[in-house]
Structures are given as structure tokens and as C-alpha cells.
Amino acid sequence: MVKTRKWDAVLAVVMLLLVAFMYWHTYALPQAGKWDRLGPAAWPRMVLMVLGLLSLILLVTSLAAGRAQPSRQPKERPSGEGSTQESRSNRAKARLAVTIFALMFAYILIIPKLGFVLSSIPFLVGCQWILSPRQTRLLPGMVVLAVALTLVVNYVFARYLGVYLPSGILR
Amino acid sequence: MEFLIQAAAEVFTAKVLALITLGALAGIIVGAIPGFTITMGIALTLPFTFGMSPIEGLATMLGVYVGGYSGGQISGILLGIPGTPSSICTTFDGHPMAKKGQPGRALALGVISSFLGGLVGAVVLIITAVPIARFALRFGPWEIFSLIVFALTLIASLGSKSLTKGLMAGAFGLLLATFGIDPVAGQLRFTFGLHELTDGFEFLPVLIGLFALPQMIDAAARGRTETKQVDSSFIEGSIQVPWLAGLREVLSQWVNLVRSGLIGCMVGALPAAGGVTSNFLAYDQAQKMSKHPEKFGTGIPDGIIASEAGNNGTAGGSLIPTIALGIPGNAITAVMLGALILHGITPGPMLLRHEPVLVYGVFIALIVAHFSMLLLQIVGLRGFLRIAKAPSFSLVPAVLTLCVVGSFALNNRFFDVWVFLLFGLIGYLLSRLGVPLAPVVLGLILGPLAESNLRQALMINPNPNLFFTRPISALFLGISLLSIAYSAWQIMRQRKRTLAETG
Numbered sequence: 071m072v073k074t075r076k077w078d079a080v081l082a083v084v085m086l087l088l089v090a091f092m093y094w095h096t097y098a099l100p101q102a103g104k105w106d107r108l109g110p111a112a113w114p115r116m117v118l119m120v121l122g123l124l125s126l127i128l129l130v131t132s133l134a135a136g137r138a139q140p141s142r143q144p145k146e147r148p149s150g151e152g153s154t155q156e157s158r159s160n161r162a163k164a165r166l167a168v169t170i171f172a173l174m175f176a177y178i179l180i181i182p183k184l185g186f187v188l189s190s191i192p193f194l195v196g197c198q199w200i201l202s203p204r205q206t207r208l209l210p211g212m213v214v215l216a217v218a219l220t221l222v223v224n225y226v227f228a229r230y231l232g233v234y235l236p237s238g239i240l241r
Numbered sequence: 242m243e244f245l246i247q248a249a250a251e252v253f254t255a256k257v258l259a260l261i262t263l264g265a266l267a268g269i270i271v272g273a274i275p276g277f278t279i280t281m282g283i284a285l286t287l288p289f290t291f292g293m294s295p296i297e298g299l300a301t302m303l304g305v306y307v308g309g310y311s312g313g314q315i316s317g318i319l320l321g322i323p324g325t326p327s328s329i330c331t332t333f334d335g336h337p338m339a340k341k342g343q344p345g346r347a348l349a350l351g352v353i354s355s356f357l358g359g360l361v362g363a364v365v366l367i368i369t370a371v372p373i374a375r376f377a378l379r380f381g382p383w384e385i386f387s388l389i390v391f392a393l394t395l396i397a398s399l400g401s402k403s404l405t406k407g408l409m410a411g412a413f414g415l416l417l418a419t420f421g422i423d424p425v426a427g428q429l430r431f432t433f434g435l436h437e438l439t440d441g442f443e444f445l446p447v448l449i450g451l452f453a454l455p456q457m458i459d460a461a462a463r464g465r466t467e468t469k470q471v472d473s474s475f476i477e478g479s480i481q482v483p484w485l486a487g488l489r490e491v492l493s494q495w496v497n498l499v500r501s502g503l504i505g506c507m508v509g510a511l512p513a514a515g516g517v518t519s520n521f522l523a524y525d526q527a528q529k530m531s532k533h534p535e536k537f538g539t540g541i542p543d544g545i546i547a548s549e550a551g552n553n554g555t556a557g558g559s560l561i562p563t564i565a566l567g568i569p570g571n572a573i574t575a576v577m578l579g580a581l582i583l584h585g586i587t588p589g590p591m592l593l594r595h596e597p598v599l600v601y602g603v604f605i606a607l608i609v610a611h612f613s614m615l616l617l618q619i620v621g622l623r624g625f626l627r628i629a630k631a632p633s634f635s636l637v638p639a640v641l642t643l644c645v646v647g648s649f650a651l652n653n654r655f656f657d658v659w660v661f662l663l664f665g666l667i668g669y670l671l672s673r674l675g676v677p678l679a680p681v682v683l684g685l686i687l688g689p690l691a692e693s694n695l696r697q698a699l700m701i702n703p704n705p706n707l708f709f710t711r712p713i714s715a716l717f718l719g720i721s722l723l724s725i726a727y728s729a730w731q732i733m734r735q736r737k738r739t740l741a742e743t744g
Contacts (some may be wrong), residue, residue: 074675081674085409092416095431107699110428113692114419121412128405163462167669170458170641174665178645178658190642197638201461212635219639223646231292233650 075136082129089122166201173197185238190220248296248601252609257300260293261606264304265613266621271305272312273324273629274636276460279309279516280572281453285640287445287580288647295584296599300606302577303556307610310516310553311355311618316629318347318545324629327516327552330524334537334544341540345480349487350542351549352618354498357491358550359611361502362509362557366564367604373565374600377590382694382701383708385589387717389691392568393683394721395512398728401677408725410676414684415691417442424693437656444579446648446661448682452572453644454665455672457637464633484619494546497527501547505554510561512683515571516552523551557607564600566590568687572679575686582686589690 093115102109177193194216195209202208227233251257264286271282282305290298313328318335331351338347380388393411401407420431421441432438491498501523508519527547528537537544559570567589569575578588586596593600618625648661668678699705709715 077674081676085413092431099430100426100428106426106696107703108696110423110426110430113423113695114416114430117412117415117419117688121409121416124405124409124412128409131405159462162465163458166462166465167458170454170461170637171662171666171669174454174641174645174662177641178655178662181645181658182655186646194638194642197641198634201464201634201637202632203634215635215639219642223642227646227650231289231650233646233653235646235649 075132078132079129079136082125082132085125086122086129089118089125093118093122169200170197173200181238182236183238185240186235187220187224187240188238190223191216194219244597244601245605247598248605251296251598251602252300252605257297257606258609258613260297260301261304261610262613262617264301265308265610265617266304268305268308268310269312269315269614269617269621269625270308270628272309272328273315273625274631275316275320275322275324275629276456276463276633277324277636277640278452278456279306279325279327280576281456281640282309283573283576284445284448284452285643285647287448287576287583288650290580291583291650295581295586295596296602296606298580298584299577299599299603300610302580303603303606304610304613306556306573307359307553307607307614308617310359310556311352311549311614312625313552314351314355314545314549315348315622315625318351319344319626320629325516327520327555328548329517330520330548330551331545333524333548334540334542337538337540338542338545339540343540345482346487346490346542347540347545348480348618348622349482349484350491350545352615352622353484353487353491354501354546354549355553356611356615357498358502358505359553359556359614360608361499361550362506362554363604363607363611364557365503365506366557366560366607370561370565370600370604371593373561374590374593377566378594380590380713381711382698383711383714384717386691386694386698387708387714387721388566388568389687389694391717391721392512392562392570393680393687395724396570396683397677397680398724399512399514401680403675404725404728404732406674406676407680410671410678411680411684414681414686415688416684417447417681418685418688419692424689425696435656437654442660442664442685443651443657444582444685445651446657447664447685448576448579449644449648450661450664450666451668451678451681453640454662455669455678457640458669460633461637464637480623482619482622490542491546494543497530497543497546498550500530501527501550502554505551506558506561508551509555509558509570512562512568512570515559515573516555519555519558520548520552523547523554553611560603560607563588564592564603567592567690569683572682575679575682578686 096111096115099111100109102112173193173196177189180189195212198212224235227235267286268279268282271277272279283302286302286305290301309325310327313324314331314335315324317323317328317332318339321332321336323329323332335347335351397407397411398404418441421438423430429439504523504526505519508514508522524544524547527543528534531537531543559574562568562570563574563578567578569578581588644661645658648658649655651657672678698707708718
């Protein structure tokens with residue numbers, strides 16, 4: 071967790087932008103009625119005001135703390151490693167997260183086109199390969215797991231839960 | 242009484258018993274795999290329960306819940322890595338005992354303490370939930386609104402390291418709940434032209450996104466960096482588990498057992514705390530009350546009993562506010578409430594009046610789940626250990642696929658799958674920034690309830706001061722303010738101390 075304070079400020083700004091955007095949208099909502107004294111817009115506005123206030127507090131405290139003691143931040147996770155190693159593992163983790171999100175994005179994108187079975191098997195094999203130590207001797211096991219899991223899920227959801235997953239071009 | 246018999250008739254069917262056992266099996270496995278959490282297990286169980294009746298669905302989830310709390314000890318005792326944070330303290334004495342050549346004894350003690358401690362929690366639930374719900378029947382919309390504010394501020398302020406971020410998380414959850422049709426006037430809000438957002442963000446994909454994706458990335462990262470430092474000497478050899486001797490040993494420490502179960506139960510009943518707090522608190526108390534506190538951590542039975550009875554006691558405790566008031570105390574019970582809402586049942590004090598059979602069914606299913614858990618642990622312990630040792634590079638993609646399928650299964654549409662991915666990203670970023678996720682889910686579940694009660698209150702009587710003059714409502718709001726003030730004070734004190742230390 072390097073530069074926690076800076077990221078706190080970023081979080082606060084993003085939240086403030088969200089609050090502003092949604093608050094602006096509440097003006098499109100109809101006014102309160104005779105019986106419904108608050109109307110549809112009042113509650114979201116109350117929540118937005120609270121969220122906005124909290125974001126402002128976070129922004130101010132993070133900026134103030136950043137100025138007062140620029141190098142100090144609480145450690146999020148106890149670990150015996152040095153800070154350079156920690157930041158390196160943080161970066162590795164961030165890269166891994168990006169990879170997983172990219173894979174998921176592609177996977178979800180192709181399911182409607184290729185169908186559940188034909189997109190899940192490559193996704194499962196590919197994702198396992200990327201996360202694994204990448205040794206060829208592990209590959210057969212990965213393929214078996216991918217095929218077995220895909221077929222079992224496809225069958226169980228259709229047979230017992232009445233959910234027919236997209237069949238895509240296999241139809 | 243007649244409801245109890247009716248409920249028993251509903252639970253003691255082959256189907257429901259099988260579902261509880263399946264749930265417990267899934268729970269133990271999820272609990273035993275380090276990095277997989279019980280919340281994630283429950284979230285992934287939810288899609289399977291759509292087609293079931295409410296009691297079947299709840300019974301399955303109770304199985305997962307109970308199994309999950311008892312699964313963490315397997316890897317904790319044998320590998321020295323707690324499968325869930327709720328079993329951290331079990332590792333303190335369980336692993337040393339296993340290393341001393343008594344892995345079977347440690348497992349027997351842990352499983353039996355889980356079982357009996359969980360039953361203590363279940364008994365307290367059964368004794369207290371109905372009177373509390375009866376009392377809460379007097380609550381008007383003022384009290385219910387204030388109660389929700391109370392629950393949210395408590396979980397946000399006490400359950401996280403940063404007060405501001407905890408409260409922000411709660412408010413963010415409330416904000417998410419305002420998307421879609423408003424609960425009073427039926428007006429569409431914030432749909433931005435997307436007809437899929439008519440009902441707002443579906444609870445399930447949001448939940449799976451928040452609680453499964455960040456966990457999976459953590460698990461994948463850990464699987465990569467983790468060198469083979471794990472003590473795997475127990476995997477190959479055979480372990481004899483002396484169940485009867487374990488039972489005798491646990492019963493000989495019945496004070497510790499009951500105290501730990503009660504601590505777990507009380508902790509569970511409070512919003513903001515769960516199995517993680519309760520196993521530490523129970524362990525700590527057992528050590529303080531012990532005649533030989535210096536032996537804790539060296540592999541004595543007392544520590545295992547306290548920790549495992551403590552975490553399983555939490556299950557019953559957390560169901561007290563969930564059943565009696567419709568206010569979930571943690572993310573797990575929030576999911577169960579979400580399941581009720583999916584089935585068209587409104588949680589709250591009226592639940593007991595409208596669905597008495599369901600309420601009693603939950604009580605019975607909780608007890609049955611403990612028996613299922615015990616049975617599965619006796620039969621399948623070694624198998625669970627093998628699964629816990631399965632490589633994360635295989636487990637993570639498998640779970641990701643289940644997340645996609647589960648999100649899709651809700652409405653048979655891909656919009657929900659995208660919602661899942663979006664909230665997976667949001668959840669990952671928030672958790673990296675130190676924002677707790679449980680308040681988000683609580684806000685999302687309780688948001689519509691809070692809003693409709695607020696608006697109803699003002700329809701009945703336009704005077705907003707009633708929130709502060711009706712005594713119970715005022716009490717809830719007062720405690721909310723106190724809990725915020727208390728956390729703020731603690732944070733200030735902490736900051737002063739670190740400033741003083743650094744000069």
C-alpha cells in the first residue's frame with residue numbers, strides 16, 4: 071500500500087464526481103406529491119449529501135495528512151518483507167488483476183456468440199495456464215478439468231435448475 | 242407449538258435434509274480452502290436456490306454457513322494456514338498439537354467444539370428471537386427507519402479501520418439501492434435509458450462481484466507467490482481421529498465450551514462483528530480465565546475448543562437480528578435476507594407473524610445443519626484436506642465460471658453478468674483502497690426498506706421530530722451517534738499516539 075493518502079484523495083474525488091452527477095440527475099425526477107411528502111427525489115438526495123460530505127471529509131483529511139507527514143502511512147497487511155519487495159508484489163498483483171479482468175471481459179463477450187460450452191473450455195484452460203507455473207505436464211489436467219466442469223455445469227443448470235445456458239453455434 | 246411441528250415436517254423431508262447436507266459439504270470445502278470465504282460460498286450458493294422453496298433455499302444456505310465455520314480448522318490445524326479468518330485462533334493451538342504428533346486429537350476437538358458451540362448459539366437463537374420479534378412488532382416506520390440507520394452506522398463505524406471509509410461504504414450501498422423503481426411512488430430513477438435497470442441493480446450479481454472477484458484475485462496472487470513452505474507432512478500419512486475421546490475431552494471443559502459458544506453468539510448478534518471477532522474474543526477470554534494461561538499457544542485443547550466453539554456460536558447469534566428484526570448483522574446473513582426478498586418475502590418483525598413456519602424451519606434447519614456438518618467431518622475429513630490443497634490456479638478459474646453462470650441464471654440475461662463484472666471491478670478497487678465491502682451490501686439490502694419507512698412515517702405524520710421524540714427511535718439514533726463519536730474518538734487517540742511516538 072504505497073501512497074495510501076494519495077489514493078484516498080483520488081477515491082474522494084471520484085466519489086464527489088459521482089455524487090455531483092447523480093445529484094444533477096435527481097432534478098429530472100417529479101416533485102413531491104400531496105401525500106408522499108418526500109417524493110422520489112428526496113431520499114437519493116439525502117444519501118448523496120451524506121456520501122458527498124463523507125467524501126469531502128476524506129479528501130480534506132487525506133490532503134492534510136499528506137502535507138503533515140508525507141512519508142508516513144499505516145501498513146495495510148502485516149508482512150515481513152521490505153517495502154520495495156512489497157511494492158513489487160503489489161505491482162505484480164495489480165498486473166494479475168488486470169489480466170483476470172481482461173480474461174473475464176473477453177469471456178463474457180464471447181459467450182453469447184460461441185455459446186457457453188465453446189467459450190468456457192478455452193477460458194478455463196487459458197485462465198488456468200496463465201495463473202499456473204506454466205509447465206506442460208500440468209496441461210492435460212487443466213484440459214480435463216475445463217471440459218468436465220463446463221459439461222457438468224451446463225447439465226446441472228439445465229436439468230435441475232431449468233436454466234439453459236447459451237448454446238451459441240452448437241445449436 | 243403447532244408451527245414447530247409444521248416446520249419440522251417441512252425440514253425433515255429427504256429433499257431438505259439432502260440439501261442441508263450438500264450445503265454443509267460445500268461450506269466445509271469453501272471454508273477449508275485458504276482464501277475462499279464463507280460469504281463468497283453463500284453468494285455462489287444463491288443461484289442454486291432460485292428454483293427452491295424459501296425453506297429449502299434457506300436450509301441449503303444454513304448448511305453452507307455452518308459447514309463454512311467448521312471447515313477452516315482443517316487446513317488451520319494440519320497446514321498451519323487457517324482456511325477462513327474465523328479459524329485463525331484454532332491454528333494457535335491446533336497446529337502445534339498436530340505437530341506434536343496428535344493431529345487426530347486436534348481435529349476431533351475442533352470438530353466437536355464446532356458442533357457443540359454451534360448448538361449453544363442455536364439454543365440462544367431459539368430462546369431469544371421470538372420474544373425480540375414480538376417486541377419489535379410494536380415498531381412503527383419511525384423505529385424501523387432508525388433501527389436501519391443504527392445497524393448501518395454500527396457496521397460502518399465499528400467494522401472497519403477507517404470511520405470515514407466505512408460510512409462511505411454504507412452510503413454507497415444506499416445509493417446503489419436507489420436505482421430503478423422507487424419503492425413508494427413507483428417512479429423510475431437513475432435508469433439512464435436502460436430498461437434492464439428498471440428493477441435497479443440486481444442484488445445477486447452485485448454481491449458475487451463484490452465478494453467473489455476480489456477474493457479470487459487475492460487467491461490467484463497468493464497461489465503464485467506462495468512457495469512450498471506449507472507443512473505437508475500430514476497429507477500422505479493416515480490420521481486416526483479419536484472422536485469419542487475428543488467428545489469426552491470437550492465435555493470435560495464444558496465451561497470453556499459454553500462460554501465460548503455464548504461469546505460467539507453475542508458477537509454474532511451485534512452488527513459489525515462476525516466469526517473473525519468471535520474466535521479471537523473467545524480465545525482471549527479462555528486464556529484470561531484459564532488456570533494455566535501461559536500454556537496457550539503451545540498446543541493445548543483449551544485454545545482449540547474456545548476458538549471453534551466461538552466461531553460456530555456466531556451463526557446462531559447472527560440470525561437473531563436477521564430473523565427477529567430483519568436487520569442482518571453481517572454480509573452472510575445479508576445474503577440470506579436477499580434470498581428471502583428474491584422469494585417475495587419481506588423480512589422484518591412481521592416475518593414471525595406472516596411466516597411462522599419458515600422462522601421455526603430456520604431454527605430446526607440450523608440444528609440439523611450442525612448434525613450434517615459433524616457427520617460429513619467424520620466421514621470426509623481427509624477428502625476435504627485434499628481439496629484444500631488443490632492448486633489455486635485451477636480453483637480460481639472454476640469459481641470465476643460459476644460466478645458468470647450464477648449471475649446469468651438469475652434472469653437469463655447478460656446484463657446481469659456485466660453488472661457482476663462491473664461490481665467485481667468496483668469491489669476490487671474499493672478493497673484495495675481500504676473501503677470495507679460489508680456495509681455496501683447492507684446498504685443495498687436495507688436501502689429500499691429505509692426509504693419506504695421514512696416516507697411512510699412522514700405520510701402518517703408530517704412531523705419529522707417524531708424520529709427523535711419516540712423513545713425507541715431516539716434510542717437507536719442516539720446509539721448511532723455514539724458509535725460514530727466513539728470510533729472518531731478512538732481514531733483521534735490512535736493518531737495522537739502515533740504522532741507522539743514518532744515525535
